[in-house]
Amino acid sequence: MESAAHLRPGTQIAAYRVAEKLREGGMALLYQVAASDGGEAGLLKVPKLEFGSHPACYAGFEVEQMILARVAGPHVPRLLASGESDCGPYLVMEEIAGTSLAEFAAAAPLPAAEVARLGAALASALHDLHRQEVVHHDLKPSHVILRADGRAVLIDFGLAFHGHLPDLAEAESEKPLGTPAYISPEQIAGVRGDPRSDVFSLGVVLYLLATGRLPFGAPTGMGGLRRRLYFDPLPPRRVVADLPEWLQEIILHCLEVRADDRYATAAQLAHDLRHPDQVTLTQRGRRRQRAGPLVVAKRWLAALSAEPPPRKAPTAHLALAPQVLVAIDTGRGSEPLFQALRDATRRIVGGERDWRVSCVSVLEPSALTEQEDGAEIMRGLHMQRLMELHHWAQPLGLARERLRFHVLEGRDVPARLIDYARASHADHIIIGARGSSGRRRLLGSVSSRVASEAPCTVTVVRVSHSTDASTESADP
């Protein structure tokens, strides 16, 4: 029998043949393998189980195996095989082609636009993971691979938490689980399963990419770790003078000590990174100093008396912060329909704490906008639509920082809405039905196509027939 530490090229493990050793980490070994039947090649991972290795080596492997078997999509490697061989337990996963985020980090400080692009890709990947009931808990540049198409893939789930599975990682250790430089304050206190812990670690990654420095250094002892419960990092604009305020605002928003003060979801963070112009600037963005001794003393006292919050599943956290998209056809809708859309919006966001509403309209090009000076006309129409969206939202009386406004352009209205819903991780779309107009008979119903093809729940709002009849006839 061959020990996993010395798998020679050519060794057969289940349906795979070992090609070469890639890496030896503290916990596991990674090999490139080829499928014996000519199928997809992959990466073989085997835990270090020889005499003297830490019991957590196996727990980390077990957790990764359990979690990879339960997640899917473009932001995680696929699990190709797993089980027990003569050489011990193994798993084979998809080899992701791309560049490690560690390579980008090595070139930091990066320009703000590049930081935002990488951060948005990472935040989208995280939100996709959180929606599948998993918190990564060990986010850092070496655990992220950027695909050539710009999407991020998360790897190494040895410390991850799944809301529906026993927490084997936690059971193996009395110490905080995570990498010291990136770990969130609540993880240090032993809290597991809060998606906002990953948002904090992502904040550390953004800080590093933007400034080339780690906001809390890389402490080795518990005392050093606990400092981030009281002290905030040096504002990144003090390190890189020309860093835009919106980026400092986003980074420090992620790095808030209390999880409740951070972005409620990675989806909200992804949205802000993709639309810097819509970031609501507060004193965070302009801050030149760390918090003073009074704030630090308050945090210190709060940490002393802090009770661990009741454990919730990751998706239960997300449910408190739904992303709602309202599609408003300000060009053609009727006032009763606008009112009905507002009523539906109020009902849907009513009980939740950290919701956000994106008000979206699609501008279709016409003969007018396709002539020579069409671009100029389109810009005017775009601004007009934006004003109409603001006008629609005003009676809702919602806080400005909860609202986002977007005018999309394109002929295929349902496709544009669905793309937007997907990119913004919408949990719920609210859209009006226009009834049986001539236009709808000709082109098909926008709302029914959105309802059938959207990646999330869709509410189709209809006004009662008698009130709608008068506006229906006015519909061209």
Add this chain to the structure above:
Amino acid sequence: MRIAVLADIHANLEALRTCLAHAEREGATQYVFLGDLVGYGADPVACLGLLADHADRGALLVRGNHDDAALGGLCETMNFVAREATYWTRAQLGSGERAFLAALPYTARRGDLLFVHADVNAPAKWEYIASSLQAGRCMDAGQARLTFAGHVHHPSLYFAAGSGVHHFQPVAGAPISLSGRRRWLAIGGSVGQPRDGNNAAAYALYDEEQRMLKYFRLPYDHLSAARKILAAGLPERLALRLQKGE
């Protein structure tokens, strides 16, 4: 092979039928009944008939404290309601049913799986596994990779780790893969008398090849089961309990 593990049926025919039908749809080919087949419920004879058919087809069964009590002896450790139900149950059973119960073993094994009603440590003492410490002792005594127990009526999963034995509250319907390199103790909950505030019948299904465990909660006609308890003249509290699941 998929193994359906059904504990604490307590002569609840409606709940038993619902769980068996569900297990069949889920592809179960082996059945294990973890004791307390009778006691509390109004259908001991019908339930034992159904279980005897399963036993003939290869099902494993172990004995519970209520099965023991139904055979005779003083029930001084039981509370008043349980005692009433036991005397009532004794009066219903014929010699065939009594012989069936008398033949039940305390534990059963199948490969590296071990089945017991209460606690492997002292199966006839009917101790409740109410803590990680007791779960650990039970696992140590059995030396099995995976132990199934009943008796406590609350779905639970215990596992051994470097820092001791830990408890996990399973989520109904969510598959859990149980690695072969640690010990597990699974309590599937009660088929016939759930007590965790949820009145749906509980059972567990284990896929041997995939090493995958699933806990299920199934709504069943608890009103009929409760009506029969009242009609039989059993204590009213037993009928109420099915409705509330506590």
